[in-house]
Amino acid sequence: MAEKTTLGVVGCGGFCRGNHIPNLLSNPLVRLKSLCDLNTDGLEEYGTDVVTTDMEELFADPEIQGVVCATKPDARFEAMELAKKFRKPLFVEKPLCWGEEQTFKAVDMMREHSGLIFVGFNREFSPLMQDAKKAFLERCTSGNTTIIYRIIGESYLWPQHHYTAVVDRKESTIVHEVTHIFRLMHFFTGTYPVSVNTSGGGNMDNIITLEYPGDITVVIIAGDNSNAGFPKEYLEINGNHTTIAGYNFTELEVTGNDGTFIRNRYAYTIAGKPYITGRIEAEERKREFRFSVTEEERAYGYYYHRQPKVDKGHSQEMEFFRRCAAGITPSPINLFDGAAANILAYRAIKSHKQAQRIALNIPGELGI
Numbered sequence: 001m002a003e004k005t006t007l008g009v010v011g012c013g014g015f016c017r018g019n020h021i022p023n024l025l026s027n028p029l030v031r032l033k034s035l036c037d038l039n040t041d042g043l044e045e046y047g048t049d050v051v052t053t054d055m056e057e058l059f060a061d062p063e064i065q066g067v068v069c070a071t072k073p074d075a076r077f078e079a080m081e082l083a084k085k086f087r088k089p090l091f092v093e094k095p096l097c098w099g100e101e102q103t104f105k106a107v108d109m110m111r112e113h114s115g116l117i118f119v120g121f122n123r124e125f126s127p128l129m130q131d132a133k134k135a136f137l138e139r140c141t142s143g144n145t146t147i148i149y150r151i152i153g154e155s156y157l158w159p160q161h162h163y164t165a166v167v168d169r170k171e172s173t174i175v176h177e178v179t180h181i182f183r184l185m186h187f188f189t190g191t192y193p194v195s196v197n198t199s200g201g202g203n204m205d206n207i208i209t210l211e212y213p214g215d216i217t218v219v220i221i222a223g224d225n226s227n228a229g230f231p232k233e234y235l236e237i238n239g240n241h242t243t244i245a246g247y248n249f250t251e252l253e254v255t256g257n258d259g260t261f262i263r264n265r266y267a268y269t270i271a272g273k274p275y276i277t278g279r280i281e282a283e284e285r286k287r288e289f290r291f292s293v294t295e296e297e298r299a300y301g302y303y304y305h306r307q308p309k310v311d312k313g314h315s316q317e318m319e320f321f322r323r324c325a326a327g328i329t330p331s332p333i334n335l336f337d338g339a340a341a342n343i344l345a346y347r348a349i350k351s352h353k354q355a356q357r358i359a360l361n362i363p364g365e366l367g368i
């Protein structure tokens, strides 16, 4: 068996404990040596050699080959400084950081080390998006393409700290969530939008229109006023008289102009048990879960142990990062990719504030 790659994690909060830590622990090619958080309660249970509150101790360990940072964006600069100092690949959760000014500061600071950074936009690693992109490249690239992405969740179920940030402090879900989709559209189109226009609620519940070179128009419908009993995400690509429809990471349909019809189904899990049922049964299970959520669970705000978990590519993303840390492959989503998603997010917010379409030149601004 190949040699294991030794990794550490900084910022072991709700999302990380529900996703990255279990995914790293179940990867036979990973040795998860160290966990770091300001609050170490419960971290001993994972059985790693090191549990610490000191980020630098983790980076300085000569055995650690790469670090996963799943803090909120506030601690990213400290992590990036350490990645640079110890020249270690660093996976940072999205968003890269807060604000346009901080984004350009991050780019200045890490420009020479852009490949050390891997920004955690997981969706493109999902089996459904991999197949959708293949179908797109094979069938839909002849121009006049429209892409619709729906991403609408239920803010009522969020952890309280996230609800307070978005609803009370008005931190925009365009930064928190839609950056995922901005990056995904780059994954499909391989290019950057030339304009953005945002309408709707502002910090939540927006419709964002992006125009890309090559006659590609994208509409993202993003919100938080839905019900979690209904699937959160939907992708539709129309081009060259072909439609590619992706239903919440569980089913993909391709209806081709040559008479082909493809339907692929993708596994989802409930409490670790895998199911492949297609979208209708997956939706029934989602509704069952949603209608059984208790007030105690809502107070905690994370449901990973029993919600139907569709495959959004989180485990494949960690395996990809392992390969980066082992020096096998370069970062697929580097500093500039993370910065581009952020710049687009802040311009989308500006478009809403100014109630007008904004022209963009993201590669020019980033100097790439």
Ligand SMILES: NC(=O)c1ccc[n+]([C@@H]2O[C@H](COP(=O)([O-])OP(=O)(O)OC[C@H]3O[C@@H](n4cnc5c(N)ncnc54)[C@H](O)[C@@H]3O)[C@@H](O)[C@H]2O)c1
Residues within 6 Å of the ligand: 010, 011, 012, 013, 014, 015, 016, 036, 037, 038, 039, 053, 055, 070, 071, 072, 073, 075, 078, 093, 094, 095, 120, 121, 122, 161, 176
């Ligand atoms: N990719 C996805 O699908 C996805 C989903 C949810 C959240 N996220 C992202 O994950 C990140 C974390 O979100 P969360 O909901 O788990 O937040 P959280 O607040 O539950 O977790 C953050 C953790 O970081 C720790 N921390 C803060 N500063 C630290 C420091 N200097 N050193 C060590 N630890 C420190 C905190 O104590 C906390 O435990 C955010 O950036 C969020 O956007 C990504």
